[in-house]
Amino acid sequence: MARITTSFGARTTAQEVVEGIDLSGARAIVTGAASGIGVETARALARTGAHVTLAVRDVDAGHTVAAAISATTGNPDVHVAHLDLADLESIATFADEWDEPLHLLINNAGVMALPEEHTAKGIEMQFATNHLGHFALSLGLHDALAADGSARIVAVSSNAHLMSPVVFDDVQFAYRAYDPWLAYGQSKTANILFAVGATAYWEGEGITANALNPGAIATNLQRHVGGMRTPVEKRKTPEQGAATTLLLATSPLLEGIGGRYFEDCNEAELVTRRDPEAPRGVARYALDADNADRLWDASLRMLG
Numbered sequence: 001m002a003r004i005t006t007s008f009g010a011r012t013t014a015q016e017v018v019e020g021i022d023l024s025g026a027r028a029i030v031t032g033a034a035s036g037i038g039v040e041t042a043r044a045l046a047r048t049g050a051h052v053t054l055a056v057r058d059v060d061a062g063h064t065v066a067a068a069i070s071a072t073t074g075n076p077d078v079h080v081a082h083l084d085l086a087d088l089e090s091i092a093t094f095a096d097e098w099d100e101p102l103h104l105l106i107n108n109a110g111v112m113a114l115p116e117e118h119t120a121k122g123i124e125m126q127f128a129t130n131h132l133g134h135f136a137l138s139l140g141l142h143d144a145l146a147a148d149g150s151a152r153i154v155a156v157s158s159n160a161h162l163m164s165p166v167v168f169d170d171v172q173f174a175y176r177a178y179d180p181w182l183a184y185g186q187s188k189t190a191n192i193l194f195a196v197g198a199t200a201y202w203e204g205e206g207i208t209a210n211a212l213n214p215g216a217i218a219t220n221l222q223r224h225v226g227g228m229r230t231p232v233e234k235r236k237t238p239e240q241g242a243a244t245t246l247l248l249a250t251s252p253l254l255e256g257i258g259g260r261y262f263e264d265c266n267e268a269e270l271v272t273r274r275d276p277e278a279p280r281g282v283a284r285y286a287l288d289a290d291n292a293d294r295l296w297d298a299s300l301r302m303l304g
Contacts, residue, residue: 004253008265010215014044014242017265021250024049026148027102028249029141031083031134032109034061037156037214039069040242041106041249046075048250050104055083055094055137085109085133086119088303095140102144104249105153107134107191112160113180116173123302124172126183131190135299138198138209146205150255153198153209154248157191157261158184161213162274165285166190166295189286190295192261197292199258208258210248215264217241261287 008017028045032038033054045052046069056062062080070078081097084090110130117125123132138145138153145151163185170176173183191211198209215236247265248254261268261282271281285291 003269004257004260004262004267006247006251006253006265008243008247010236010264011240012243012265013237013239014040014246015047015239017243017246018044018048018250021048023103023250025051026104027051027053027100028104028106029053029055029098029102030106030108031055031085031137034058034065037217037238037241037245038106038108039065040238041108041245042078043069043073044242044246045104045106045249046070046073046078049075051077051079053079053081055081055109057082057084083137085129085137086125088121088133088136091133091136091140095137098141098144100144101147101149101151102141103148103151105138105141105145105151106156106245106249107138107153108156108245109134110156110187113184115180116178116183118172121302121304122172124178124183126180126187127171127190130184130187131194132299132302134191135194136303138194139303142202142207145207146202149206151207152249152254152258153195153207154245155191155195155209155211156245157211157213158188159213159263159279160185161188161192161286162271162279162281162283164189165283166193166291168294168298171298189283192282192286193288193292193295194299195261196259196287196289197296200289200292201296203256203258208254208256210254210258211261212244212248213261213263213268214241214244259287
């Protein structure tokens with residue numbers, strides 16, 4: 001497969017990516033769209049004319065953001081719905097209440113480097129929120145995605161996936177000492193493997209999925225680690241951080257293509273070793289079809 005490259009790069013903004021894109025009437029969901037790059041993702045989609053739903057835990061904050069997006073884009077079809085990705089009942093309610101074809105599902109929400117915590121079902125919280133919640137949401141919205149005929153799922157991952165594969169024999173850190181960064185890295189690898197698996201299982205129904213690293217953006221994602229530590233010259237603005245998401249969501253280059261991983265608006269190169277000074281690229285284990293199948297089966301078991 002030829003690697004997909006574009007004229008865009010690390011400093012490209014979401015608005016630049018969607019220039020000339022018309023998604024009038026299409027429906028999009030963006031999780032975690034009340035802050036950070038989720039806001040700019042939703043704003044750029046609203047500029048294309050799409051009907052955008054902000055799926056958020058804090059509904060009040062969501063309404064404030066939605067009103068601002070409508071005001072700046074002139075798009076009145078920006079809506080808010082409650083969604084807690086760590087709560088399977090909340091996910092089921094959200095999916096059950098969605099009754100229209102869905103063109104774009106942007107799995108954007110996430111947590112990073114949390115102290116050790118587990119859900120009521122015993123699932124490690126970063127894995128539960130970053131992967132399993134989005135997995136359950138995607139399953140719940142499968143029929144709506146299939147009804148669109150050419151739907152796309154975008155999974156926001158991270159270069160932190162280079163820190164850890166999914167350790168299938170100990171996803172929950174029952175035997176290993178808990179490490180917040182290894183747990184985060186494992187969950188981000190799971191995001192990529194989900195894109196591989198969803199494309200393999202669903203592309204026959206017109207659904208494709210891709211994953212991405214948005215880059216280093218100072219947001220409340222870093223609240224558990226004392227803020228952003230990446231040097232200023234290597235950081236992106238939220239508008240730049242949302243650009244690769246918008247490429248995967250809207251570019252004609254990705255029509256019918258899935259199971260890939262992008263960074264800086266270009267498909268990432270395979271790497272065999274993580275460079276701690278400049279972590280880039282995608283690990284082979286994150287794109288492995290057997291790993292994707294194993295994760296899919298394990299995730300179904302975790303959902304009961």
